[in-house]
Amino acid sequence: MKKMIKPVLVAVxxxxxxxxxxxxxxxxxxxxxxxxxxxLQKKQEENSNKQSELEGQINNAESEQSDNLAEQDNxxxxxxxxxxxxxKNENAxxxxxxxxxxxxxxxxxxxxxxxETEDDIDKREDKLSDRLVSIQQNGGDVQYLQVLxxxxxxxxxxxxxxxxxxxxxxxxxxxxGYIQAKQKLEDQKQQREDEKQNLQDQKDKLVDIKSDLKAQxxxxxxxKQQLEDxxxxxxxxxxxxxxxxxxxxxxxxxxxxxxxxxxxxxxDLAAQEKAAAEAKAAAAAAQKAxxxxxxxxxxxxxxxxxxxxxxxxxxSNxxxxxxxxxAKSAQxxxxxxxxxxxxxxxxxxxxxxxxxxxxxxxxxQDIANATGTPxxxxxxxxxxxxxxxxxxxNVIIVxxxxxxxxxxxxxxxxxxxEVSVGEKVSRGQEIAKMGNTGASxxxxxxxxxxxxxxxxxxxxAVDPMxxx
Numbered sequence: 001m002k003k004m005i006k007p008v009l010v011a012v013x014x015x016x017x018x019x020x021x022x023x024x025x026x027x028x029x030x031x032x033x034x035x036x037x038x039x040l041q042k043k044q045e046e047n048s049n050k051q052s053e054l055e056g057q058i059n060n061a062e063s064e065q066s067d068n069l070a071e072q073d074n075x076x077x078x079x080x081x082x083x084x085x086x087x088k089n090e091n092a093x094x095x096x097x098x099x100x101x102x103x104x105x106x107x108x109x110x111x112x113x114x115x116e117t118e119d120d121i122d123k124r125e126d127k128l129s130d131r132l133v134s135i136q137q138n139g140g141d142v143q144y145l146q147v148l149x150x151x152x153x154x155x156x157x158x159x160x161x162x163x164x165x166x167x168x169x170x171x172x173x174x175x176x177g178y179i180q181a182k183q184k185l186e187d188q189k190q191q192r193e194d195e196k197q198n199l200q201d202q203k204d205k206l207v208d209i210k211s212d213l214k215a216q217x218x219x220x221x222x223x224k225q226q227l228e229d230x231x232x233x234x235x236x237x238x239x240x241x242x243x244x245x246x247x248x249x250x251x252x253x254x255x256x257x258x259x260x261x262x263x264x265x266x267x268d269l270a271a272q273e274k275a276a277a278e279a280k281a282a283a284a285a286a287q288k289a290x291x292x293x294x295x296x297x298x299x300x301x302x303x304x305x306x307x308x309x310x311x312x313x314x315x316s317n318x319x320x321x322x323x324x325x326x327a328k329s330a331q332x333x334x335x336x337x338x339x340x341x342x343x344x345x346x347x348x349x350x351x352x353x354x355x356x357x358x359x360x361x362x363x364x365q366d367i368a369n370a371t372g373t374p375x376x377x378x379x380x381x382x383x384x385x386x387x388x389x390x391x392x393x394n395v396i397i398v399x400x401x402x403x404x405x406x407x408x409x410x411x412x413x414x415x416x417x418e419v420s421v422g423e424k425v426s427r428g429q430e431i432a433k434m435g436n437t438g439a440s441x442x443x444x445x446x447x448x449x450x451x452x453x454x455x456x457x458x459x460x461a462v463d464p465m466x467x468x
Contacts, residue, residue, distance in 0.1 A: 030273065033266040035404030040259040043406045043453060047252045050455070054245040061238045068231045075224045082217045089210045096203045103199055107192045117185050244456050247385050247397070250421045251453050254384035254399035255406070257422060262401060334402055335378035335467040336427055338411060339434060339445045341369030347463035353441050363461040364410065364448035371415050371443040373434035377425040378409050378447075386417050392446065393438025396431055397454055408454045412446035413438050 345353070345366040352358045377398055385397035392412035396419065400407040415435025425431055436443045449467055450460040 030266065030269055032404060033262055033269065036262045036401045037259055037266065039404050039406055040255050040262060040401055044252060044255045044259070047248055047255060047453060050453075051245060051248045051252070054241050054248060057241045058238055058245065061234045061241065065231060065234045065238070068227055068234065072224060072227050072231070075220055075227065079217060079220050079224070082213055082220065086210065086213045086217065089206055089213060093203065093206045093210065096199060096206060100196070100199045100203065103192065103196050107196065110188055110192055114185055114188065117181055120181060243389060247389075247454070251384040251397075251399060251408075253422055254382035257382050257424070258399060258401045258406075261424075333468050334407075335409065335449065335464070336376070337468060338378045338409070338447050339367050339369065339373055339375050341367040341373060341434070341445070344368035344442075344444055347461075347465070354439075361458075363458045364412075364446050365464045366444045366446055367434075368442065368444040369434055371433070371435050373443075373445075374430045375411055375414065375432040375434055375445055377427055377429045377431050378449075379407070379427045381409075381425055383419045383421050383423045383425060383431075384408065384453075386419055386421050386423075389438075391439045393440060394432075394435060395438075398425060398431075399453070406452055408450045408452070408460075410446075410448035410450070410454060412448075413440045413444060415443075 343365060345362055347362060347365055349359055350362045352360060375396075379398075379400045379402060381398040381400035383396060384399045385395060387395065389395045389412075392410070394412075394414035394417055396411045396414065396417055398409050398411075400409065411432055413435055414432040414437060416433045417431070418433075419425055419431045434443055434445050440446075447464055448454070448458075449462055449464045450458070451462055452460040454460070
């Protein structure tokens with residue numbers, strides 16, 4: 001009887017032990033893992049499209065930069081031409097200034113000559129006036145006739161005629177000289193005034209040209225500055241796109257490694273499920289063989305029945321314990337707190353912490369504490385970024401595949417980083433130290449959770465508090 005009982009007990013206990021193993025070892029089912037793999041493959045496809053889009057953005061920005069540089073070169077040529085014209089204009093203005101100065105000197109010299117001429121004219125006017133008065137008092141030409149008629153002889157008359165002619169010529173010369181001197185004075189004055197006005201008009205024209213050229217040069221300088229600003233913005237876009245492209249490449253690698261992990265886990269699960277199924281079939285066959293032998297002895301049947309009841313009870317208790325543990329784990333939250341400290345700024349709209357007076361979106365939770373406070377991974381995953389990012393300073397991004405979905409957590413403003421891209425991390429593992437790098441107003445951890453992969457627009461960001 002003992003010999004018959006022993007094989008039955010061994011078969012039943014072995015089956016119970018084999019069937020108990022997968023229940024205790026695997027929290028995920030094969031369908032859960034397949035769901036994770038499908039999600040990772042989808043994210044990899046999205047990531048590939050994102051990298052192509054970023055590559056297109058970089059190419060477009062670089063093309064715009066090339067056009068921008070060509071425009072800047074064209075503007076520089078125009079500016080050089082304008083500056084040359086301005087220099088020529090300045091030289092012409094200087095020449096005109098010299099001519100005006102020279103003309104003013106001539107006018108001053110002529111002014112002296114004019115004074116002398118005016119004195120001479122005054123004297124001639126006095127003489128002419130005296131002569132005219134004398135003629136008027138003596139009856140004009142009658143006096144000349146009386147002088148001739150008073151001649152004693154022909155010779156005396158000729159002498160008197162010559163004298164009268166000389167006097168008349170002198171009067172005529174005096175009058176003509178006065179008229180010529182007067183006209184010369186007026187001509188000289190008008191000539192110098194015309195010359196001076198002409199030079200002033202030329203100078204005014206050059207001043208207008210200079211003003212116009214400087215206005216054009218100023219416009220070109222403003223346009224050049226706009227192009228330089230635009231080039232700088234394009235440079236920032238390229239740097240941002242290249243940074244995101246690098247991150248996308250790291251994300252792709254993290255997703256690939258996560259898929260490998262999931263596939264490896266799926267293979268292990270399939271192998272163990274297969275082994276468990278084979279063991280279950282073997283145990284069932286052994287149990288059936290034992291039961292057929294039980295008919296020969298009622299005591300053996302009772303013993304076998306008691307053993308089965310005991311084994312079944314243990315399996316049931318183990319299954320119940322596992323189910324309870326699984327339920328408790330699910331209720332514990334997907335992510336754990338990444339650091340000790342106080343919440344200093346929450347998720348959502350807030351005032352600019354740098355005091356600009358504007359408001360903006362805050363895409364994470366800030367946990368403040370002393371520099372060097374340990375930072376822990378909020379869940380199992382792969383590091384997809386470990387470096388610096390604009391605004392974040394030192395930053396780490398971890399890619400997670402949880403319950404068939406992809407998440408990414410971001411840890412910013414770190415004083416130091418302790419993990420590298422592609423490295424596998426575990427929940428609660430120390431990955432960094434708290435700090436004050438990047439756009440930060442004090443030592444704290446900026447923590448983000450993204451439902452999907454991180455992107456520049458932060459369109460996948462959610463309030464981390466919903467996951468704790």
